[in-house]
Every structure is written in C-alpha cells, then in structure tokens.
Amino acid sequence: MGASIFPIFFFTMVWGGVGIALPRMVPNGPQQRLMQVVLMITGACCWLFWLCCYMAQMNPLIGPRLSNRTLLLIAQQWGNPLERF
Numbered sequence: 001m002g003a004s005i006f007p008i009f010f011f012t013m014v015w016g017g018v019g020i021a022l023p024r025m026v027p028n029g030p031q032q033r034l035m036q037v038v039l040m041i042t043g044a045c046c047w048l049f050w051l052c053c054y055m056a057q058m059n060p061l062i063g064p065r066l067s068n069r070t071l072l073l074i075a076q077q078w079g080n081p082l083e084r085f
Helices: 005-024 032-056 068-077
Strands: none
Touching: 005 032
8 A cells, every 4th residue: 555645635735724824814812822823733733643644554563463374375375384383
C-alpha cells in the first residue's frame, strides 16, 4: 500500500484551514490572541497526528499472524524448508 496524494492534500487543506483561516476570523476581544494561538496549535497537532496514523498504515510494525502450516508452506515455496516441531 503506497501513499495516495488525495488524502494528504485533502487533510492538509482541512487542518490548514483550521490553523490558518479560522484564526483570522476570531472576533475582537480580550482573548483574541489566545483563541488564535489555540486554533493554530490545534490545526498543527491534529494534522501531525493524522499524518503519523496515515503513515503508520503504510508500513505496519506488526504483521499478520500466520499459522505454523502457512509458515511451513511459505518457507518451502521460497526454497528454505523448515523442520517440523
């Protein structure tokens, strides 16, 4: 499974909108800067979390669990016969 450009582009635009466009729309008030920073940090953190989860699916650290029979057949097909226990 390889990376597809559409999900990366789409979610970058969504979280970029949260982190760049929404802070510009915050109404004036005593907490305006705080709300802008919160939106920027939210956009950056959510995008980074999504990207890490998406990339982890491309090369998982834990593979499928195979039965002993399947492992023996694979080893035999690849020319590395294993002994039965």
